[in-house]
Amino acid sequence: MERLAALAIGYVFGLFQTAYIYGRLHGIDIRKFGSGNAGTTNTLRVLGTKAGLIVLAGDILKCILAIVVVRLLFADSHTDTYYLLAMYAALGAILGHDYPFYLGFKGGKGIAATAGLILAIHPAFIPVGVALFFGAFLITHYVSLGSLLVYAGFLIQTVVMGQLGVFGMPPGHRIETYAIAAFLTAMAYWKHRENIGRLLSGTERRTYLFKKNKEALH
Numbered sequence: 001m002e003r004l005a006a007l008a009i010g011y012v013f014g015l016f017q018t019a020y021i022y023g024r025l026h027g028i029d030i031r032k033f034g035s036g037n038a039g040t041t042n043t044l045r046v047l048g049t050k051a052g053l054i055v056l057a058g059d060i061l062k063c064i065l066a067i068v069v070v071r072l073l074f075a076d077s078h079t080d081t082y083y084l085l086a087m088y089a090a091l092g093a094i095l096g097h098d099y100p101f102y103l104g105f106k107g108g109k110g111i112a113a114t115a116g117l118i119l120a121i122h123p124a125f126i127p128v129g130v131a132l133f134f135g136a137f138l139i140t141h142y143v144s145l146g147s148l149l150v151y152a153g154f155l156i157q158t159v160v161m162g163q164l165g166v167f168g169m170p171p172g173h174r175i176e177t178y179a180i181a182a183f184l185t186a187m188a189y190w191k192h193r194e195n196i197g198r199l200l201s202g203t204e205r206r207t208y209l210f211k212k213n214k215e216a217l218h
Contacts, residue, residue: 063116
């Protein structure tokens with residue numbers, strides 16, 4: 001029951017489609033421009049750096065808030081499963097972001113929401129995630145490559161930390177946590193399948209924070 005509650009809480013928060021809402025406030029449906037993705041990178045390319053940063057913050061925050069609510073509800077009463085429930089909350093938030101029912105299940109790719117998971121789940125995830133993403137992005141300017149590396153690192157780190165007893169969970173709950181991390185990673189790679197193809201062919205578009213991004217709205 002607690003798992004379903006955490007998942008539902010996350011999904012509700014994930015339904016706050018920052019890119020779509022921001023675009024509508026500026027007279028466009030972000031899903032009809034650029035890559036068609038309702039996320040940070042497409043918003044940055046279509047509407048500019050300020051818009052991209054606002055969407056990034058919103059998508060990060062909704063996952064953090066979902067985890068915070070689950071923490072307030074269950075941390076004291078479910079000390080041995082708190083991290084598992086937090087993972088369910090994050091899973092729900094990312095599913096809500098990627099597949100919002102009221103937008104025909106067409107949302108984003110969940111990377112910014114995953115950043116919220118990394119920031120909120122355990123402090124040890126933060127330096128690894130930051131190093132992997134910004135290391136790849138600053139060298140190559142491929143957002144997709146940085147995102148994929150973050151997920152690979154997140155999955156590996158989840159398993160390593162779990163086996164080291166960092167989460168304080170019994171073996172069955174650890175396996176369940178690994179399964180959620182693996183599912184999130186697989187979903188992220190699936191959502192990025194076209195990006196992966198372009199990376200392999202050398203045709204992936206580079207993204208810059210302050211130049212060469214903004215696309216004409218026509």
